[in-house]
Amino acid sequence: MSADNGIYILHTKDRYMxxxxxxxxxxxxxxxxxxxxxxxxxxxxxWYRTQEPHNLGHYMAEVWKNSPVFYKKEQAIRAAHxxxxxxxxxxxxxxxxxxxxxxxxxx
Numbered sequence: 001m002s003a004d005n006g007i008y009i010l011h012t013k014d015r016y017m018x019x020x021x022x023x024x025x026x027x028x029x030x031x032x033x034x035x036x037x038x039x040x041x042x043x044x045x046x047w048y049r050t051q052e053p054h055n056l057g058h059y060m061a062e063v064w065k066n067s068p069v070f071y072k073k074e075q076a077i078r079a080a081h082x083x084x085x086x087x088x089x090x091x092x093x094x095x096x097x098x099x100x101x102x103x104x105x106x107x
Contacts, residue, residue: 005040006092007084009076010064012104018069033104034076035067036083045097057105064104 013030048056070076080094 004091005038005087006042006090007080007087007094008037008039008042008063008097009080009094010035010037010060010067010097010104011073011100012060012102013100014069014104017071030103031071032073032100034070034073035064035104036070036076036080037064037067038083038087039063042092042095042097045099056102060099060102061105069104 012033012035014033015026015030016024017027017031017033019025044059045056048059068079070079077094084090084094
């Protein structure tokens with residue numbers, strides 16, 4: 001039976017950067033942001049992107065809503081590998097989802 005899962009690092013270009021608890025700063029030109037999550041059926045990302053792009057933001061929010069935001073790629077990679085250690089089996093290990101042309105919902 002296939003686990004069809006992995007730890008996925010979502011890379012977006014956000015318009016706002018978190019500067020403190022409940023505090024955000026507008027970043028002209030956007031800021032690179034990475035979020036991590038344990039995901040099953042990641043092919044849904046591409047399906048939403050191509051078939052229902054108006055629902056892609058909702059999908060991203062549902063999958064990565066509980067992830068802390070990392071503004072340094074290296075920190076996100078370390079956190080992803082730490083999260084991966086909490087699972088007995090990851091079919092796809094740690095992977096990236098490139099979504100830099102999208103703003104994370106609510107940011």
